[in-house]
Amino acid sequence: MQQAEQLKQDLDYVVGAVRRHDRSAGVPSIYFMWAAIIAVGWALPDFAPQLAAPFWVLFGIGGGLVSIWLAARDTKHSGSVDQAHGRRHGLHWLVTGAAFLVCWLPVMRGAPIETAVGNFMLVAAISYALAGVHLERPLLWTGLLMLAAYVVLTMFAWPYTWTATGLLVAIALAWAGFSSQRSRSPVHPE
Amino acid sequence: MKALDGLDSAFEHRARLAIGVLLARHDEISFARFKQSLSLTDGNLGAQLRKLEDAGYLALRRDFVERKPVTWYRLTEAGRDALDSHLAALQAMIATATG
Numbered sequence: 001m002q003q004a005e006q007l008k009q010d011l012d013y014v015v016g017a018v019r020r021h022d023r024s025a026g027v028p029s030i031y032f033m034w035a036a037i038i039a040v041g042w043a044l045p046d047f048a049p050q051l052a053a054p055f056w057v058l059f060g061i062g063g064g065l066v067s068i069w070l071a072a073r074d075t076k077h078s079g080s081v082d083q084a085h086g087r088r089h090g091l092h093w094l095v096t097g098a099a100f101l102v103c104w105l106p107v108m109r110g111a112p113i114e115t116a117v118g119n120f121m122l123v124a125a126i127s128y129a130l131a132g133v134h135l136e137r138p139l140l141w142t143g144l145l146m147l148a149a150y151v152v153l154t155m156f157a158w159p160y161t162w163t164a165t166g167l168l169v170a171i172a173l174a175w176a177g178f179s180s181q182r183s184r185s186p187v188h189p190e
Numbered sequence: 191m192k193a194l195d196g197l198d199s200a201f202e203h204r205a206r207l208a209i210g211v212l213l214a215r216h217d218e219i220s221f222a223r224f225k226q227s228l229s230l231t232d233g234n235l236g237a238q239l240r241k242l243e244d245a246g247y248l249a250l251r252r253d254f255v256e257r258k259p260v261t262w263y264r265l266t267e268a269g270r271d272a273l274d275s276h277l278a279a280l281q282a283m284i285a286t287a288t289g
Contacts, residue, residue: 004287007280007283010204010207013204013205013208014207014208017208017211017212017228018208018211018212018215020226020227076253076255076260077255078223079220079221079222079224079226079260080216080218080219080220080223081216081217081218081219081262082215082216082217083217084217
C-alpha cells in the first residue's frame with residue numbers, strides 16, 4: 001500500500017513537471033511584429049489600395065522569415081528544442097501562405113477584386129483560429145475576430161472595415177503578446 | 191511479479207523518470223530548463239543527469255547562448271528503449287494493482 005502511494009506521488013511529480021514544461025503561449029516578439037504589420041497592411045486597402053499588394057509581398061514574406069528567426073532564437077533561450085513542434089508551425093503557416101495565393105485565382109480569371117479580399121479574410125480567420133486551437137491558444141481570439149470581420153464584410157458594406165478589422169486584430173495580437181510575456185518565467189543560463 | 195522485471199533502476203527515481211519523459215516529448219532540453227521544470231537544486235539535478243548519462247541513456251552537447259554556456263541533453267536510442275520498457279512495466283504494474 002505504501003509502495004502504491006509512493007508510486008502515485010512519483011507519477012504526480014512527473015505529470016506536474018511535464019505540464020509545467022508544456023505551457024506555451026507563443027513568442028511575444030512575433031505577436032508584436034505581426035500586430036504592427038497587420039495594423040498597417042490592413043489599412044492599405046482603404047487608404048492606398050495600390051500599395052496593398054506590394055506591401056504584403058514584401059512584409060508577408062519578410063515577416064514570415066523574421067518569424068522563423070525569432071522562433072529559433074526563442075527556442076534557444078527557452079532551453080527546450082522540439083523539432084516536431086517547429087515543423088507543425090512551419091507547415092501550418094506554409095499552407096496558410098499557399099491559401100492566400102490561391103485567393104487571387106478568381107481575380108486572375110476576371111472576377112471582381114472583392115471576391116479575393118473576402119476569401120483572403122476568411123482564409124486568415126480560419127488559419128489564425130485553427131492555430132489558436134492546435135498551436136498557440138492566444139491566436140484563437142484573433143481568428144474569431146477575423147471571422148466576425150468576414151461576416152461584416154460580406155453582409156454589410158461598412159466603410160473602413162479593413163482598417164477597423166486590422167486595428168482590432170493588431171490589438172488582439174498585442175494583448176496576446178503581453179499575456180504571453182507575463183506567463184513566461186525566464187530560464188536563466190547555467 | 192512479471193511486470194517488475196521490466197522496471198529499470200535508472201528510471202526508478204522520480205526525477206530521473208521525469209527527465210526521461212520530458213526528453214521523450216522534446217528533442218533537447220537545457221540544464222536550466224530542467225532545473226526550472228523539476229524544481230531541483232543544481233547539485234541534485236546534476237547527480238541525476240549524470241546517473242542517466244553513465245547508464246548510456248543521455249547524450250549531451252555544450253553550446254553558447256549569448257556568450258553564456260548552455261548544456262543540452264537528449265535521449266539516446268538505448269535511453270528511449272529503456273524508458274519505453276520502464277513505462278510499459280509501470281503500466282502493467284498499475285493494471286495488476288487496480289485489477
